Amino acid sequence: MFTAGPPGAPARPARLVSAHARVFAETSPTALDPALRPFLADLVRPYGNALREDLLTEGVGHSFGEMAEAMLPAVVGPDEPVDLLVLAFAMHDLRLGRATACYLSDQCPGAPMAFAVCDQGSGAAFTALRLTESYLGSGACERALVVVVEQSALHYEPGEPAPIPDRHTGVVLRLERTGSPVAVGQHTGVDAQRVTQLLRDDVARLGRRATVVASARLAEAAPGVADVVADAGQPYTGIWCELAGGGHEGMVLVADYEPSLGLLCTSTVDFSGNDHSAVDSAAVAVA
Structure with missing residues (x-):
């Protein structure tokens, strides 16, 4: 094997x-x-x-x-x-x-x-x-x-x-x-009461302003933290579609929360000083 x-x-x-x-x-x-x-x-x-x-x-x-x-x-x-x-x-x-x-x-x-x-x-x-x-x-x-x-x-x-x-x-x-540096963080055993503070801590640790892209379920669990809320109808790809939408500048933090597993996940992408056009900007509907 x-x-x-x-x-x-x-x-x-x-x-x-x-x-x-x-x-x-x-x-x-x-x-x-x-x-x-x-x-x-x-x-x-x-x-x-x-x-x-x-x-x-x-x-x-x-x-x-x-x-x-x-x-x-x-x-x-x-x-x-x-x-x-x-x-x-x-x-x-x-x-x-x-x-x-x-x-x-x-x-x-x-x-x-x-x-x-x-x-x-x-x-x-x-x-x-x-x-x-x-x-x-x-x-x-x-x-x-x-x-x-x-x-x-x-x-x-x-x-x-x-x-x-x-x-x-x-x-x-x-x-x-x-390209644009990517980093991933994952918290396990997270109950709903801890989501907001953990997410705010993750954003604070960046030491700079970041655009927070969150799923609809995370935005509900941590109100007031997200700058962009992904389509609730796309529970697994919504945040990544937002990332693929292009036009990003500076630091972008993509985040989601899986309540059934107590899993809070973040991924940061630093677009500073990079060619933003490198990110495909179209979500294409295929007939």
């Missing part, structure tokens, strides 16, 4: 080169795959969850692999090999039974080492960034992609309320050793 891991603590920060966000207006052909129903039925049967027959019949949903594959050319060219690709998601992929990160490695220039981060809710993207920071900062790779995706169809009734995205959305962050 082959195993790999970051070689040590990063000696220098990872740097954001570009970010691209896209909204996929249509569903994926995978949503009509006849194998989807029996596969899901086997998964949920032990937990007593009912399938959403209406969504299965209508063919609603989108494949993470198809979404990410469509975005790759907007971020890297065929002559720009990638060393690392990390896929981050919260809701399950529509294409079940496939290692999507490995599939994307085959579609990506350079056939990068690839893996996925999940089961952390909105914290998955931050963990993916933190791991990427370790690889880039230690010299283990030169170019990396972090892919954050969500699709709007949960084909079974959840055991407890869960945030369901309004749209199929993906964001790709391209990171290298040159």
Whole structure:
């Protein structure tokens, strides 16, 4: 068995080169795959969850692999090999039974080492960034992609309320050793009463003015801290879509809170002295 891991603590920060966000207006052909129903039925049967027959019949949903594959050319060219690709998601992929990160490695220039981060809710993207920071900062790779995706169809009734995205959305962050410095922080075991103070402390530690981009759930838990509140209908990609929107100056702090896990996450991007046009400024709706 082959195993790999970051070689040590990063000696220098990872740097954001570009970010691209896209909204996929249509569903994926995978949503009509006849194998989807029996596969899901086997998964949920032990937990007593009912399938959403209406969504299965209508063919609603989108494949993470198809979404990410469509975005790759907007971020890297065929002559720009990638060393690392990390896929981050919260809701399950529509294409079940496939290692999507490995599939994307085959579609990506350079056939990068690839893996996925999940089961952390909105914290998955931050963990993916933190791991990427370790690889880039230690010299283990030169170019990396972090892919954050969500699709709007949960084909079974959840055991407890869960945030369901309004749209199929993906964001790709391209990171290298040159560009806008990125740093990630994560607090665990955080209850709702501590969120505001911890977030204010994180902002204060920057020692300078920062634009705070927060998810809608974090803005509600920590009122008065956010400068920009992301679309509540995109619970896992909203803040990253705001980052990809472009036009940023100075320090930007992107933050989210996953109350079910007590996880408060922040990521700072320092655009000072960099070419702001390097960040893709369009969230594109695809027919």
